[in-house]
Amino acid sequence: MATQKDVKNRIASIKNINKITRAMEMVAAARLRRAEQRIEQLRPYAQGMRKLTRRAAEQAGGIPRVPVLVERQEVRRVGVVLITGDRGLAGAFNTNIIRDGMRLKNELREQGAEAAFSAVGRKGVSALSFRKQDLRTSYVGFTDRPGFANAREIGEELTARYVDEELDRVELVYNSYVSPLTQHVWRQTLLPLQRAEVLGEGVEDEERDREETEIERAHSRALWMYEPDAEELLAQLIPEYVNITVYRALLESAASELGARMTAMHSAAENAETMMDDLTLEMNRVRQAEITQEILEVVAGAEALG
């Protein structure tokens, strides 16, 4: 049976865990707000790009068949980009991505295609190398605060490999951010780039309707100058959507990681509290048992003398 001292020690260490996990919960909550703001800050740029694209497409009479939009007839090698975090302590955040990545690999094999992995985040890199997967490229050290430069590096490297026919398709697997409590594992086809993504169909229809104002009509009547011509401009503009898509995925993953960490640390702190209560009861019981034992010994001694 545990002595009073044993139980006291355990209570002290669990109290520490409680404090640490509470602090980590608070830190994650504060940083989550910043991460949400960064998702918001991307919006004006992305909307500006769509307007530019629509204007140039109107002039060029449609979207030209630039290499990133062309779908391959035969898909042999698929780039699978797993976006994880650099750190753990975030519940199932990282394992969900790895698990879905392996599932995707099996699905691809059934379709006769092979998966070429890229990993974002130290957790993804170590999980894939542990499983001895074909890990082509890894990007680490920025997952808690991704910059556009990181997204550009990833996006442009994948684009080059797609254009040079090293890859026939590229899929992103990441935690999409719904709310601090909810994140969903999400698969998104990055390349070939989806036309809907470029034209903003579906996602922002409401906003598009509002835009059809006087200004928009004046836009199409005006005599525009293009440098270079509209078609060439589109050829440069469209690949930028790949970078934007990667950047959005990185930002959402960063927010999801913080949300998952906040939730995980919250329940860890709660668990520590429950354990502290249980152990306090346990300590009282041990102390009472010791006292009872001592009284019994005294009584037994007195009886023996009498």
Place this chain on the structure above:
Amino acid sequence: MAGRHSFDVEVLTPEGEVFSGEVRQVSTRTAVGEIGILANHAPLLAALRPAELRLHIDDSETRRYAQAHGWLQVFGNHARLLVEEAIAPEELDVAALKEQLADAEQRLAESEEGSGARGRAEKDRDRAEAFLAIAAE
């Protein structure tokens, strides 16, 4: 409202708004060459090359940025620049840029003419070169 000789300019990057306000002149570089935009410019859509972006706010104040690839739209006395990066020149990291330039040049040497890898290396080289030139000023 903008005065007779000034107009509204927005500089947006994916990481947020860098500048928004009235200026007298915007100068930067397009695919064709150096460009200066004054008030009441004709509607224009242009691809921007890495260069020093200068916003002349008035006679005494000019803001300078190291600007990466991007796009410019001018319409109705309002200019909007969508650029991948717009950094204050004093925040440029020369050592990192030199490393990026060396890396881009190596990839350029190893890549095939007309390949995606070549295009990517050229873009990285142009940016690093332009930023280094701005930092050296």
